[in-house]
Amino acid sequence: MTLPVTNLVEISNLNFGYSSRLVLKGINLTVPKGSLVAIMGLSGCGKTTLLRLIGGQLRAHDGTVTVAGQCLNHMNSKDLYALRRRMGMLFQFGALFTDLSVYNNVAYQMHEHTRLPESVIHDLTLMKLNAVGLRGAQALMPSELSGGMARRVALARATALDPELILYDEPFAGLDPISLGVIGQLIRRLNDASGATSVIVTHDVQESLKIVDYVYFVSEGVIVAQGTPEQIRSSTLPFVHQFIWGEADGPMPFHYPAPKMKDDLDLRSA
Amino acid sequence: MAQNALIRGLQQVGDHALKIVERMGAVMIFLGLILVHSANSFRRFGLTIREVYFAGVQSLIIILVSGLFVGMVLGLQGYETLQNYGSEQSVGILVALSLVRELGPVVAALLFASRAGSAITAEIGLMKATEQLSAMEMMAINPIARVVAPRFWGGVISMPLLAMLFSAMGIVGGFLVAVVLIGVDAGAFWSQMQSAVDFRHDIVNGIIKSLVFGVAISAIATFEGYEAPPTAEGVSGATTRTVVSSSLAILALDLVLTAFMLKGWN
Numbered sequence A: 001m002t003l004p005v006t007n008l009v010e011i012s013n014l015n016f017g018y019s020s021r022l023v024l025k026g027i028n029l030t031v032p033k034g035s036l037v038a039i040m041g042l043s044g045c046g047k048t049t050l051l052r053l054i055g056g057q058l059r060a061h062d063g064t065v066t067v068a069g070q071c072l073n074h075m076n077s078k079d080l081y082a083l084r085r086r087m088g089m090l091f092q093f094g095a096l097f098t099d100l101s102v103y104n105n106v107a108y109q110m111h112e113h114t115r116l117p118e119s120v121i122h123d124l125t126l127m128k129l130n131a132v133g134l135r136g137a138q139a140l141m142p143s144e145l146s147g148g149m150a151r152r153v154a155l156a157r158a159t160a161l162d163p164e165l166i167l168y169d170e171p172f173a174g175l176d177p178i179s180l181g182v183i184g185q186l187i188r189r190l191n192d193a194s195g196a197t198s199v200i201v202t203h204d205v206q207e208s209l210k211i212v213d214y215v216y217f218v219s220e221g222v223i224v225a226q227g228t229p230e231q232i233r234s235s236t237l238p239f240v241h242q243f244i245w246g247e248a249d250g251p252m253p254f255h256y257p258a259p260k261m262k263d264d265l266d267l268r269s270a
Numbered sequence B: 001m002a003q004n005a006l007i008r009g010l011q012q013v014g015d016h017a018l019k020i021v022e023r024m025g026a027v028m029i030f031l032g033l034i035l036v037h038s039a040n041s042f043r044r045f046g047l048t049i050r051e052v053y054f055a056g057v058q059s060l061i062i063i064l065v066s067g068l069f070v071g072m073v074l075g076l077q078g079y080e081t082l083q084n085y086g087s088e089q090s091v092g093i094l095v096a097l098s099l100v101r102e103l104g105p106v107v108a109a110l111l112f113a114s115r116a117g118s119a120i121t122a123e124i125g126l127m128k129a130t131e132q133l134s135a136m137e138m139m140a141i142n143p144i145a146r147v148v149a150p151r152f153w154g155g156v157i158s159m160p161l162l163a164m165l166f167s168a169m170g171i172v173g174g175f176l177v178a179v180v181l182i183g184v185d186a187g188a189f190w191s192q193m194q195s196a197v198d199f200r201h202d203i204v205n206g207i208i209k210s211l212v213f214g215v216a217i218s219a220i221a222t223f224e225g226y227e228a229p230p231t232a233e234g235v236s237g238a239t240t241r242t243v244v245s246s247s248l249a250i251l252a253l254d255l256v257l258t259a260f261m262l263k264g265w266n
């Protein structure tokens, strides 16, 4: 008998590192079905790494990563590919196929994975592009797009097959204020309209607090705070305060671990 | 002291040799991986034809022009030498055999490696660096089956075609120099060539050579691209390695193949 899955993603006691340095330490988090969850933290704190673990591009050796009730740790590539057909991922820099037009980028998975007639693919693709406001750009090549447009095309592509789980890596990075709001609303709408579950990894607090259901804060590989946007906004925890108000001084270090400045610069008292 | 330096030198040579062997092994494993994931390249043959077209078009002009020049030089040198023995009529044989047996497959492969091979490496390397291959994996599409294998087979198929074109152009070049320019009898030129060039021993062996070269170049080029560090320097380094390693591989394989072909396979 199988229990209905209430948490689409479950991570427990996860430790993960590249070579010897531990990047994620003792991570526990859950993403309930249908929700939009944000994982926030400074650049380099391991957010992309966490997303790649959920997508199965990296494997956990210590602790477990479970998606849709299936543990990813030792999954074979056939099962993993089957699971990935239920996922969509927005890469930080879009990762559009540079040799294909906008239209063919969005239609790519329909061409590869379905036997739909071309007329149906055409209509579905234009609907996806319309949802991100870029139906008119269907004939352009990725090199002809601005950063924000490329991100929106990538968004249309990531959701082309209506995935159950959508992973977003820094969807807000490097966008102008208008695109920022538009993308945020789109992510919320895509989540609610198709009943999907979404995980956003971002360092943009203001934008994500507007749209998400739940937030995890990661600092130096550890989850240091979590809660709903209201709880986070009213939090008195110093790192949350520092993060929301963008202060350089606080418990979260702005500097990568380094020797003392005066030793590095070789300053000597004369 | 001197001994130490000698030992260190030897160590470095050994180190290099080991690295080269290790890399050759890695290319072999990658080749196996490509073969395992090749079904798609034939079921959707259009994907492969597209790569034949790209690789072929990229190298076509340079191969045709080089073939013509090499053939003309052969005509000149051949006439010059054969004249001393009063057998300048045989220049057609010399031109055709040199091209079909050796120069066609080898020079076309060297040109193909530096033109199409480097382009394949750069393209796959850039796709990796810009996360296009990761994106494909996340779409449950295997990049080896979808990106690497069609390019590999495209290279393998276009190599013999290009080598044949090279030889054909070379023969035209030899004809132009020997017959049109110098005045060797055209009838003798063609008839001697026809009677001396053996289909099985010369033409088929030439095709076998260029097929083997095509496999080597395509495996090295796709391997270097796929394993390139995902940075600008990483991709440019990989492109250079493709040209250097494939050129060495072509010349070494040519020696081995020629030895077997001259001696007979058994």
Ligand SMILES: Nc1ncnc2c1ncn2[C@@H]1O[C@H](COP(=O)(O)OP(=O)(O)O)[C@@H](O)[C@H]1O
Binding pocket: A018, A019, A023, A041, A042, A043, A044, A045, A046, A047, A048, A049, A050
């Ligand atoms: N492939 C890799 N090899 C080694 N270290 C890596 C690799 N990818 C990321 N890292 C390191 O892991 C840490 C977390 O990286 P990442 O997950 O990309 O951070 P974020 O996405 O939060 O900015 C960084 O310190 C980075 O240097």
Ligand SMILES: [Mg+2]
Binding pocket: A044, A047, A048, A049, A092, A169, A170
């Ligand atoms: Mg990142």
